[in-house]
Amino acid sequence: MTETKQEQEQDSQTKQTRGADAVVKVLAAHGVDRVFGYPGGAIMPIYDALYDGEVEHVLTRHEQGAAFAAVGYARASGKTGVCLATSGPGATNLITALADALLDSVPVVAITGQVPSSLIGTDAFQEIDVLGLSLSCTKHSFMVTSVDELIPTLYQAFELAAEGRPGPVLVDIPKDIQVAAMEYRRPLQPVTALPAAAQTDLDKARALLAEAKCPMAYIGGGVGMASAVEPLRRFLNQTKMPSVCTLKGLGTVPGDDDLYLGMLGMHGLKAANLAVQECDLLLVVGARFDDRVTGKLATFAPNAKVIHLDVDAAELGKLRQPDVAIAADLCEVLPALSGDLDIQPWRDQISALKAEHRWDYDHPGELVYAPAMLKSLSEKLPKDSVVACDVGQHQMWVAQHMQFRRPEDHLSSAGLGTMGFGLPAAIGAQFARPNATVVAVSGDGSFMMNVQELATIKRMGLPVKILLLNNQKLGMVKQWQQLFFDGRLSETDLSDNPDFLLMASAFNIPGRSISKAEEVNEALDEMLSTPGPFMLHVAIDDGFNVWPLVPPGAANNEMLDKMEDK
Amino acid sequence: MMHSLELEVSRRPEVLERVLRVTRHRGFRVTNMQMREQGENTLLAITVEAERAIELLSNQLTKLVDVNLCVVKAQEAARQAAR
Structure with a gap:
């Protein structure tokens, strides 16, 4: 009886379709409710298939934003994140986020369009060897060379991304395979058991x-x-x-x-x-x-x-x-x-x-003391919340001074240390957990690296909160220049930053700017209680550094304590 | 130090690149290599030179999806001698 049922189910899923439609069906079959991407010539058939709406698509404003949104989605939910890009520059723009997912073991499936099979290797328009590029930044990768391989390859990609030590898997699909006629047939799914301990x-x-x-x-x-x-x-x-x-x-x-x-x-x-x-x-x-x-x-x-x-x-x-x-x-x-x-x-x-060795938050002076502010934020955040960091001093302060209820609540580019991670990761997290309070904690250097994703927040009406710590410096590099390069502050001054609140307002994101410690409490409350997105811009003194610190090459018991901060 | 490895890998166009990329990146220099195709698989015999322990390479190669078998030959000889 069961067998007959399975056969019937199998038969009902066998029908004539295009490769591109099969891609969307495989996504839906894996419970993917949302993908992040950016269209272009070589992936147009898949975007045509997405138009029917079986799987929702989020248009980011850069492929790197799409891939980091997929990373944020995956890390906040434990599910596999999916991103799409076209051939050539679309695919190369995914690379940084795939490398990030590789070093942090994040399950991501990246699907890239490729020029038609007959043009591969001819230096065609928007052609680059994506399979070759993928070798060092993915757990595994495929280029589909026949339409018969398409569905089994995609199933294998999802399996590989999530099994064992998770990681990013890329599937490159030439355009002729996306438009080829085929039968949709669900493959038998292998079950990979984890090894048992001896x-x-x-x-x-x-x-x-x-x-x-x-x-x-x-x-x-x-x-x-x-x-x-x-x-x-x-x-x-x-x-x-x-x-x-x-x-x-x-x-x-x-x-x-x-x-x-x-x-x-x-x-x-x-x-x-x-x-x-x-x-x-x-x-x-x-x-x-x-x-x-x-x-x-x-x-x-x-x-x-x-x-x-x-x-x-x-x-x-x-x-x-x-x-x-x-x-x-x-x-x-x-x-x-x-x-x-x-x-x-x-x-x-x-x-x-x-x-x-408890932290000392008793910091004299009128200025905002970032560690104390982040501790307050941690205490104010509701139970269901996600903090997505960028990379630099603020990232370390978040790690030191905020408490998290589970690993899925703290998204930080740990292995690759990618500036620009925070904003798109927060966007992905907000989609994965729509009811959660999602805060992107960023610095003035990192924020500009994927600032275009403010447009995604606006377009999708996301309530992402942005806490921007601005010391008008590439602070972590500056700290190392002070400590280890005789104070020669090479290219770390950002005092010509744009007006961040004005920029946010161009994307319909309201905000507030503070610089005094006495304003922190109320400003955090305003950020968290304002419906929709909000930017809290915090001017901090560029004299604050991250302490303590193990100097490069030193043993961990040779930590430097706080030195000459103002 | 020189080490010899024997690998059985899936017969895919990019598989040599995968194996050689990991070998280089993990700090090993290929001094000799032979390959031949056998059914669905490709057989590789690689000699590498490095200061690092060979397990640092063989563990990484074993992890590759397209690598079905990776044997460090010296280990294999020792195992057979123990039988």
């Missing part, structure tokens, strides 16, 4: 945990990507093991966990770095020993044995040789490692360390 490895890991006197959990973005936040929280609750998070891991451990020390690494909390340096066992969960985390690798957690858990076996031993390495589903491994730990003196030491 019992001997679990036993070894449990033995190391039992022996440890000073264990630390070092938690990365892989936990959220693996939907393992709840198992991780249960693990920490049961073991009462102290923990730290990477930039991408923020939101995984609740901020009120007494034994959670916050972010580690270059701009991490001093307590987090010191605890990791002192620990005798490092439990690495979905993290990858990034250089911004470890500082000088040879001196990172120098006395620690290492248990490394990650779904990507290539991360195990890549930078630090683990004592136990387990490439398996975190949702299975974490419960298997859970148990009581006899480490009360270490917990007491962690609590003391945490108390000793």
